[in-house]
Amino acid sequence: IPKILSLRMTSQVLYDLLDEYGFTFSDVQNIYNTLEGEPGRLFYSKDYVLLKDRKTLIIEERSKKKLRENYDVQRGTVRIDYPLHLTFREISKDESFKIPGDRKNIALDLDLLNFPLRLRRWKKGDFFYPLGMTNRKKLSDYFTNQKINRLEKEKIWLLTTDSEIVWIIAYQIDNRFKITSGTKRILLVSLNT
DSSP: OHHHHHTTOOHHHHHHHHGGGTOOHHHHHHHHHTTTSOTTEEEEOSSEEEEEOSSOEEEEEOOOSOOOSEEEEOTTOOEEOSSSOEEEEEEEOOTTOOOOOBTTEEEEEGGGOOSSEEEEEOOTTOEEOBTTOSSOEEHHHHHHHTTOOHHHHTTOEEEEETTEEEEETTTEEBGGGSOOTTOOEEEEEEEOO
């Protein structure tokens, strides 16, 4: 966006760049008029979506496939391949156990989970307790702090138990379900990309 503005690019030149993605001249004029405005605006053509982010314009092909809203994970499930590739393993805690150190492999206190677990998308008003914190935080605020743009937010899945967020998948677990000194049984979950 700063480059476009520094070149004093007209909406006609921008149209020449965006025409192949199906944006009309009127669409491009609206996009051009928002370049110095707040980030987060979305513009749609038949096959593409354009996000006016902080410093860039991001174009993605629109998904033709409609995913279900929720997917249940029953106790004893070892692997799922849709909508994400996840593996599950129950173990007993012992002295040799080490908590995974990355965001794609997590350990949860199994005794705090009620099955079936549920995979779902985030929705307005969702909150969780970030790892290490005792106060709740709105997911929308967490996403803003992490600089997760609007298109990325739409792709994020949550793992929940009884409607409580357990894991913002590939980002962070909820503090309420972490491993503690009192944990006896552990659920290991891995995101395989």
